[in-house]
Amino acid sequence: QQPVQSPQAVILREGEDAVINCSSSKALYSVHxxxxxxxxxxxxxxxxxxxxxxxxxxxxxxxxxxxxQQSSLYLTASQLSYSGTYFCGTEPASGSRLxxxxxxxxxxxx
Amino acid sequence: xxxxxxxxxTLVQPVGxxxxxxxxxxGTSNPNLYWYRQAAGRGLQLLFYSVGIGQISSEVxxxxxxxxxxxxxxxxxxxxxxxxxxxxxxxxxSVGGATDTQYFGPGTRLTVL
Numbered sequence: 001q002q003p004v005q006s007p008q009a010v011i012l013r014e015g016e017d018a019v020i021n022c023s024s025s026k027a028l029y030s031v032h033x034x035x036x037x038x039x040x041x042x043x044x045x046x047x048x049x050x051x052x053x054x055x056x057x058x059x060x061x062x063x064x065x066x067x068x069q070q071s072s073l074y075l076t077a078s079q080l081s082y083s084g085t086y087f088c089g090t091e092p093a094s095g096s097r098l099x100x101x102x103x104x105x106x107x108x109x110x
Numbered sequence: 111x112x113x114x115x116x117x118x119x120t121l122v123q124p125v126g127x128x129x130x131x132x133x134x135x136x137g138t139s140n141p142n143l144y145w146y147r148q149a150a151g152r153g154l155q156l157l158f159y160s161v162g163i164g165q166i167s168s169e170v171x172x173x174x175x176x177x178x179x180x181x182x183x184x185x186x187x188x189x190x191x192x193x194x195x196x197x198x199x200x201x202x203x204s205v206g207g208a209t210d211t212q213y214f215g216p217g218t219r220l221t222v223l
Contacts, residue, residue: 002153030209041200041214042154049209087154091210098210102153 001025003090005101012078012108020073020104022088031064031071032089032098035082042087050093078108112137116201116215123222129174129188131218133201136182141203143184144212145176148198160184161206196222 003024010018022031030049034042048064048071059076071090075082085105089098113136123129135141145157156169158176166176173192177185184201198219202212 032209032211041217044211044213047209047211089212097156097159098204098212099156100154 002099003088003101005086005088005104007104008102009105010107012075012106014080014108014110015077016108018075018078018106020075020086020088020106022071022073022090022101024069024090024092026069026090027093028064028066028069028090029093029095030091031062032091033062033071033073034087034089034100035084036087036103037084075106078106080108080110082106083108112203112213114201114203114213114215116199116218118218119216121218121220123191123220125193125222126190129186129191129195129220131186131199131201131220133184133186133215134182135184135203138182138203138205140181142206142210143178144202144204145184145186146200146202146214148200150197154200158186191222193222196220 003022006021012018032047033045035045036042050066062073064071085103087100087103089100091098115134142161144159146154147157148154158168160166160178163178174188198217200217201215204210204212
């Protein structure tokens with residue numbers, strides 16, 4: 001079942017922070033985060049495994065709350081290069097393929 | 111290191127014409143391979159996936175088909191294109207195992223007129 005992402009879209013000024021959420025109705029084994037720039041393919045950012053871990057990539061970090069079946073992506077002091085659509089992908093604990101959310105469009109303006 | 115190629119990058123085809131999109135992966139053996147379609151401004155729709163040569167699973171019934179004639183080659187085909195087949199087609203690979211982290215190719219933008 002497809003995870004639900006929120007918000008659908010967010011507009012920031014350079015230097016502002018943002019949070020993107022991803023939630024699933026199923027117990028999860030892992031959550032993946034990808035970023036897709038306009039006209040390009042999605043690029044893998046990071047994976048979070050069950051256990052409530054937190055990870056970081058540049059000034060982008062993420063957390064995974066296994067009990068709530070939720071993950072959040074934190075973008076700190078956003079840069080123009082952060083603009084794009086962010087997708088979460090979830091792997092269920094029962095073992096299956098990655099399923100992607102509908103994406104969150106992030107726009108960072110000067 | 112692993113590399114994934116797709117071609118063509120862009121394609122404009124008339125309704126009713128056939129389609130063949132090709133994807134190849136270098137630098138890995140026995141990858142899982144995937145075909146996705148993305149409509150403008152939308153998410154990633156999984157069309158087909160393959161865990162080995164000749165093994166294809168279809169996620170969405172439609173007029174598309176997929177084949178895997180070689181370990182690192184994945185082909186998406188259609189005998190007769192529809193207007194609704196327009197979109198951005200992405201091939202992806204993963205190593206399988208503990209997690210299904212997927213890596214995407216550059217994509218093919220298909221416009222059916």
